[in-house]
Amino acid sequence: MSPGALPRSAPDRLVHKTVAAAVAESLRQRILTGEFPAGMQLRQDALAEEFGISRIPIREALLQLEATGLIKIMPHRGAVVSGLSVEEVEDIFALRVQLEPELLVLSARHFSEQDFEDLHSLTEEYSAALAAKEIRRWGELNQRFHLDLLRHAERPRSLSIIAGLLQDCDRPTRLQLSASGDVARADQEHREILALCEAGQIDAAADHLRSHIAYAAQSLIAIYRRALTP
Incomplete structure (x- = not known):
């Protein structure tokens, strides 16, 4: 002083x-x-x-x-x-592909009727935001859906890591959906993952989640690489 x-x-x-x-x-x-x-x-x-x-x-x-x-x-x-490099995007999605399906298998077996009601409500909210082009809400609702799928995994450290990865994916996810026009696909895949969980086909749901994340990564990385091409 x-x-x-x-x-x-x-x-x-x-x-x-x-x-x-x-x-x-x-x-x-x-x-x-x-x-x-x-x-x-x-x-x-x-x-x-x-x-x-x-x-x-x-x-x-x-x-x-x-x-x-x-x-x-x-x-x-x-x-x-801050922004993410192509390498950082690849790393983030590689971690998500590895962690999220594994935690879904642990979590989905504990879903209650209320959990399914909440997830259905969230998918409807996400679908409405996609249709209305409320871009600022896409990342938030996508994060909530993915985290709610995994909420009963009883792996707090892994969930904390995934929450951070999803936060890092917020802007890239909205970019991917906006630039690729894949909003209908994202909506449909969320519904299919949830339907498989409800049907008790948990391993199939985990495989579908893995494909869902991998496709988003492939699409986003292609967008990044096109932007870097002179």
């Missing part, structure tokens, strides 16, 4: 933390919806002017976003929206 400077009071710190959390959530949503694309620089002064606040809570908000991996704070460039 510089000589003569007054310490910031507890209420001031609380206000800054509350404002920073609100700014972080606003920026998070704009990143996840693609309004702020990968590689975009987030300038503190511009954001402070937009939100009508000082740079202190802006800086705190950016640090929160960096902790979640949505941005990187780089020397000489400041905060930059």
Whole structure:
């Protein structure tokens, strides 16, 4: 603290933390919806002017976003929206292909009637969002469906890893669905996986889930590679 400077009071710190959390959530949503694309620089002064606040809570908000991996704070460039390389996409989907079907086998045998009702409700919500082109909701609803399928696996560490992988897949998943036009296929495959679980064909459901993830990966990687082709 510089000589003569007054310490910031507890209420001031609380206000800054509350404002920073609100700014972080606003920026998070704009990143996840693609309004702020990968590689975009987030300038503190511009954001402070937009939100009508000082740079202190802006800086705190950016640090929160960096902790979640949505941005990187780089020397000489400041905060930059994170993106995934082709290799990272391949790695993420390879892990999902390995983990999710295995956990579905453990989870599906414990599904109750209420679980099936909830999953059916979620597939209807997802279908409606796809049909209405509510792109910002596609990733969130896809994550919820996949995690709800695995919720009874009783493998908390694996579920935590998958939750992180699905979060990383949020923007790429919406890109894949938007660019490929595979919304009907994604909807149908979710319904088929659920139907197989209801029929007690759990191994078949796991195989279908594996194919579902692998196809999304193949489609998305093709999109990435086309974008990189001069």
